[in-house]
Amino acid sequence: MACNRDKILTVTDPDIINPSNLGSAEAAEALRVGALSRVSDVTGGLQGSGSLNEGIFHFSGVVADEWRSTDTFVQRDEADSRSITDANTAMTLEARGLHRTRIAAIQAIPVLKQFKPNNVSDVGQMYWVRGWAEMTLAENFCNGMPISSLDASNNIVYGDPQTNVQIYTRAIATFDTALQNAPAGDARADTVKWLVAIEKARVQLDLGDVTGAGTTISAVAVPDNFKFTMFYTQALGDNQIWALNNSAGRWMPGNNEGIVGLNFFSANDPRVPMCIGGSAACKTFDANQTRTTSFDNNFGPGTFLVQLNWPTREADISIATGTEARLIEAEVALRTGDIATWLAKLNQLRANFPTFKQVGDSAGQRLPAGLCRRCAACARRSGNPGGSRRSAFP
Numbered sequence: 001m002a003c004n005r006d007k008i009l010t011v012t013d014p015d016i017i018n019p020s021n022l023g024s025a026e027a028a029e030a031l032r033v034g035a036l037s038r039v040s041d042v043t044g045g046l047q048g049s050g051s052l053n054e055g056i057f058h059f060s061g062v063v064a065d066e067w068r069s070t071d072t073f074v075q076r077d078e079a080d081s082r083s084i085t086d087a088n089t090a091m092t093l094e095a096r097g098l099h100r101t102r103i104a105a106i107q108a109i110p111v112l113k114q115f116k117p118n119n120v121s122d123v124g125q126m127y128w129v130r131g132w133a134e135m136t137l138a139e140n141f142c143n144g145m146p147i148s149s150l151d152a153s154n155n156i157v158y159g160d161p162q163t164n165v166q167i168y169t170r171a172i173a174t175f176d177t178a179l180q181n182a183p184a185g186d187a188r189a190d191t192v193k194w195l196v197a198i199e200k201a202r203v204q205l206d207l208g209d210v211t212g213a214g215t216t217i218s219a220v221a222v223p224d225n226f227k228f229t230m231f232y233t234q235a236l237g238d239n240q241i242w243a244l245n246n247s248a249g250r251w252m253p254g255n256n257e258g259i260v261g262l263n264f265f266s267a268n269d270p271r272v273p274m275c276i277g278g279s280a281a282c283k284t285f286d287a288n289q290t291r292t293t294s295f296d297n298n299f300g301p302g303t304f305l306v307q308l309n310w311p312t313r314e315a316d317i318s319i320a321t322g323t324e325a326r327l328i329e330a331e332v333a334l335r336t337g338d339i340a341t342w343l344a345k346l347n348q349l350r351a352n353f354p355t356f357k358q359v360g361d362s363a364g365q366r367l368p369a370g371l372c373r374r375c376a377a378c379a380r381r382s383g384n385p386g387g388s389r390r391s392a393f394p
Helices: 025-043 056-063 075-079 089-115 120-140 162-178 189-206 208-217 240-247 280-285 322-335 341-352 375-380 385-390
Strands: 067-069 226-232 252-254 272-276 306-308 315-321
Touching: 025 056, 025 089, 025 226, 025 315, 056 089, 056 120, 056 240, 056 272, 075 089, 075 226, 075 252, 075 272, 089 120, 120 162, 120 189, 120 208, 162 189, 189 208, 189 226, 189 315, 189 322, 208 315, 208 322, 240 252, 272 280, 315 322, 322 341
Parallel strands: none
Antiparallel strands: 067 252, 226 315, 272 306
């Protein structure tokens, strides 16, 4: 016979990677990329049928009234109404995703040190990922989050519940370690320094350390056009912000929604572009955008809004940007009474939007008065509901 009927029954399924398989530079690089993939999953979302893994950008945005639920899933409706129960599986998935991101970075660090010793800033990047996950846990969840770890044999060492202040403090220490692993001239050193400056200063603002945030963000000249971006392809998975609003209609951008009540749609601000579902304006960006109602028409009568920051399934998502750096500088200036610098920083950003003129010019389009600049620039893309709540200036 030309085939063996016994061997087919004893095929080894190589679905588990043993530690012995990680002893190479290629394996170390795979761990680094894997940790970044976790960042992508927990921000832009993880694709799946009926999945609640849309990512922290979605759920933080719905709490800050940047989004509203137009779905039948009670987990999404609970988040929208701020009546989240302990049994809400969506919140469990978000917390688990952030912890997986943190642990993936922790696991990559020693392997990178051993097998890619000349790429020091790769290690720095992983410390940044770890710090970003710690920061995001503290920003989005209540006090009492346990921070567990792994021992040398990869066994879980369960941690005690910590306050958000403790987790923020941990994140700052992690960012400092990232900076120590970004030597001048190394391949990713500048990127790591910019990422650390943005996120460490953000944590310091979360803690109310305005002076510290100013020192941190001014120590590194983050370029205006800097973007740390996650990419999406149809082969690997869709951008879930696009998928769950533009395509599936399970979420919709907020407009005068809830307590915050910002007019994200009616302000007609080009930094937060939107269209009415199925309209010619929507089809200009995506010819296949035909949805005119929410999922199962759960939203009922009314205008179904579609976001255009990410108009296609493969649109990139920026995790950290130079815009954030300028806004942090502006917030520090405002809080310390330096109105001239605050206005200069905002006008510096306005110069990047060619349809806008600086404040005081008589020509050109002006920013809508009702939409705060920080909220417009970071809407739906920072995973920081606290940032929207802090924004007290127009």
